Amino acid sequence: MIETFRFAPSPNGHLHLGHALSALLNLDMARAVNGRVLLRIEDIDTVRCTPDLVSAMLEDLDWIGFDADPPHRRQSEHFADYADALRRLDAMGLIYKAFLTRTEIRHVVAQREAAGRPWPRDPDGAPIYPGDASLLSEKDVAARLAQEEPYALRLDMARALQMAGTLLDWQETGAGPAGESGRVTADASAWGDVILARKDTPTSYHLSVVVDDARQGISHVVRGHDLFHATSVHRLLQHLLDLPAPIYHHHRLITGPDGRKLSKSAGDTGLRDLRDAGWTPADIRARIGL
Template sequence: MPRSSPEQPVFRFAPSPNGLLHLGHALSAIINHDMAAAAGGRFLLRIEDIDVKRCRPEFEAAIFEDLAWLGLSWEQPVRRQSEHLDLYAAALQRLRGLGVVYPSVMTRGEIKAAVAAAEAGGKIWPRDPDGTPLYPGDERNLPPSEQAVLLAGDRPYAWRLDVAKAVDLVAETLTWIETGAGPAGETGVITADPAAWGDVILSRSDAPSSYHLSVVVDDALQGVAHVVRGRDLYHATSVHRLLQRLLDLPEPIYHHHRLILGPDGRKLSKSSQDTGIAAFRAAGRSPAEVRAMVL
């Protein structure tokens, strides 16, 4: 893969092939492509296909077709996360060596029940920026011998980041440079707050890496200097900055752009077939018309 010079910044668009691209994806891809062109930089396409249960070859083929129809071009070869699982495993092993991860076995149902019981008793359960209850962390302080028993058992498990321990280990205030805008218009130097997410999952027994872990590893290895993505991932940057610091990875500049919302006011999803790029193409719309819809 070609190396970048300091004068040739790298941008990337990184969809998951678990459905057809919609107008929100078109916006993000076009912004990345146009910003790369304006900066004299490189535009990469990365396929984030770790979720083998949902990712399918026909959706990957559709991604290439939709982006090419929009008039976008990208460097070859395309990076597929499924081909680099060893790199994510190595990153997880390094975090294990730092003592900032632990195995957890609570299911979603068990977490929901624990939160419901606590709230029924009058406790206000903390939630992450997306509104999901934080993990109780019952296994967080188990000694290594008991952790080994969990891993040897029949229950599915996940490796979670002990955020409090990780923040203490870093022992500095983490920030990032935001050239877009957060949900409330935040821009400039932003103070990260990884603790707001609680102990996020980094890997599961049925999935070798989470989005949080794989994205920071990939961005570093591909030399991505500008992470340009939707505003729904703005708060996740706090977790990414913590992982970058723990793994001694470079810090990109971040640019979070607006989201395209559906008629119900929610961000578009891949289940919204009426907003799919392919649907507009089939209806006779031109690439220029789709670009005008999103920009």
């Protein structure tokens, strides 16, 4: 079997040095084993991921020498795949409509913590979702549905873990934030009832990434270690949906002068700005340590 890697950027802003590291590391690792490297365009957000940004992204990748193998996969063309996965999970009784807004969640958390009861956080630091069943009656839920209020489709984590009924892990050839490697135990419970889709958005990152990796035959997932802990959720979904588990390799992040990882939303210097300033692809490789 040909080993297959992928680079999967979201074109909601211009690519920066962090993207260059991930793209070129995938390329180098694939070529080292005579494997393939695929490009996935994660454009679920069809409002922010504009055609102009997609074109700019492809231009930047071509400039740095990211020579992906065909075909490219655009998530916006495969919503039916994600809907099918949702239907399968729903048939297992693992999905529920969650109506609590961010404001309501903050209010619940503030009340509990004011009473001296710390509220659990997920690995990204966000409060664990409290669950509608403990806060909203069936009448409340029915009223919100009747008013066509927005909702998220969340995974019933406790029930999903009970149904999985086995200890899940993954093969890590890179390193997590604390240096984790080898066989790593998955702890999806740390995330609580994660979002799998919304009323107006047909899928989430967690759901689409496992479906896409399986559809594209990805054998090696190479990505930044900011996504290391999310792998626990991905392993659970792979198990529930009977999808293959790739080998994972989480790499270091490129950080700015203040120590935080680079971000498109923070306006960090893009590859095209560096190109305009006279940088070459060789300069990019040198800067990111490749």
